[in-house]
Amino acid sequence: xxxVTEQKKCRFHKEHGTAGFTLIExxxxxVIFAFxxxxxxxxxxxxxxxNAAALKITEKFSLASNEIERLMGLxxxxxDLDRTQGTARTPASQPLxxxxxxxxxxxxxxxxxxxxxxxxxxxxxxxxSGETCILEQLIARLE
Numbered sequence: 001x002x003x004v005t006e007q008k009k010c011r012f013h014k015e016h017g018t019a020g021f022t023l024i025e026x027x028x029x030x031v032i033f034a035f036x037x038x039x040x041x042x043x044x045x046x047x048x049x050x051n052a053a054a055l056k057i058t059e060k061f062s063l064a065s066n067e068i069e070r071l072m073g074l075x076x077x078x079x080d081l082d083r084t085q086g087t088a089r090t091p092a093s094q095p096l097x098x099x100x101x102x103x104x105x106x107x108x109x110x111x112x113x114x115x116x117x118x119x120x121x122x123x124x125x126x127x128x129s130g131e132t133c134i135l136e137q138l139i140a141r142l143e
Contacts, residue, residue: 060133
């Protein structure tokens with residue numbers, strides 16, 4: 001027998017148990033992989049919930065900010081700024097529905113911490129569910 005034939009024989013005659021994976025090894029690997037996938041799924045659910053909560057906070061702040069901007073754009077002597085309280089409900093037809101919006105205008109006579117010739121606007125947004133958003137702004141008489 002020559003050397004080439006002997007090398008071919010060795011290549012085809014491997015010992016049993018040294019090639020491939022056993023069923024137990026594959027099952028252990030699958031269990032470890034499954035735990036990893038479950039962890040990623042839980043993180044994804046947490047991220048989705050966090051994004052939904054952030055959206056609600058952004059919506060509340062946006063509504064309150066828009067209302068303060070609207071009130072600040074009014075003349076200082078406007079009837080909406082005469083130590084009043086106002087309320088509104090966002091209609092169901094609007095994209096930001098399900099919020100109760102209210103505002104209060106206070107003057108120095110109501111609260112001594114407010115400077116003379118100034119008014120404090122307090123806007124409150126209350127969602128159907130969740131936490132309330134309150135924004136305050138001082139406006140001064142410009143003469």
